Amino acid sequence: MAQGVMLQTDLPLPRFGTGKVRDTYDLGNRLLMVTTDRLSAYDVVLPNGIPSKGEVLTRLSAFWFARTGDLIPNHLLSTDVADLPDAAQPLRDQLAGRFMIVRKAKRIDFECVVRGYLAGSAWGEYRESGSVCGVRLPPGLRQADELPEPIFTPATKAESGHDQNISLDELKNHVGEDLGQALADASIAVYTAAAAYALDRGIIIADTKMEFGLLGDRLILIDELLTPDSSRFWAVGDYQPGGSPPSFDKQFVRDWLERSGWNKQPPAPALPPDVVAGTSQRYLAALEWLTGQALAL
Ligand SMILES: Nc1ncnc2c1ncn2[C@@H]1O[C@H](COP(=O)(O)OP(=O)(O)OP(=O)(O)O)[C@@H](O)[C@H]1O
């Protein structure tokens, strides 16, 4: 298991990208994706790391990639330290448990979002227009209500600024009819299987974002999958439509940040130890509820 909190990496390898949470290195036709313990809230990375977070996200993605491999192939090749490149071997103990070696794909530049519940931007869109990304919904739904069936609500992947929701037809105009439909079908299939599984274990997956890529002309799932960072998780016990149910993982952080009076502009204040520990516990609980895997703090 990875030791200590990791906020950033500096491996002697070419960098593919640095996100809010992950450091990705270019291995030629593969990528080395390292999930740090960084946490973002309101789109700002916090100064504290959350112990075990990187490992929880990595294990959850690997778990879901294995479980959904029969629905759609994916990019994951290995999470085994023996497969780390030589340049990363000196840091193998710190990297263990928190990296994925994946196939580098040609990314499809749209976020494939599936929603089973009415939350976030979809709730705002519904209140204004009665539909979400061009999908007409029944009248009278409350915030956080379960939808009659999961809906596919793609979004552009903006390089900067906010992603923009689009309709399936607009997606098809960009990528073509067949690929657009394949993205919708695969996304709905993955969400439906995962949401049913999670619900049995006490977690509602309200919505989730997937990314896809092409290997030649083969469509595969890439990026992370069904983690708390890419999805809205609610505990079944906290679920109450008509308001915004607390986020399974980040609620402590959001509550504390609200009370702190922070103006949500960078830099964010440092979190107190009890908030860090409580958040870490929630990530570990999500992993254990969903996969049965227990990690010690
Ligand atoms: N197999 C893959 N092939 C090619 N690109 C990939 C693959 N898997 C993920 N990616 C891309 O690599 C990047 C991973 O970056 P990461 O998620 O760390 O940051 P980000 O998405 O830019 O920012 P953030 O998620 O913090 O908002 C993303 O742009 C993602 O689309």
Ligand SMILES: [Mg+2]
């Ligand atoms: Mg990302």
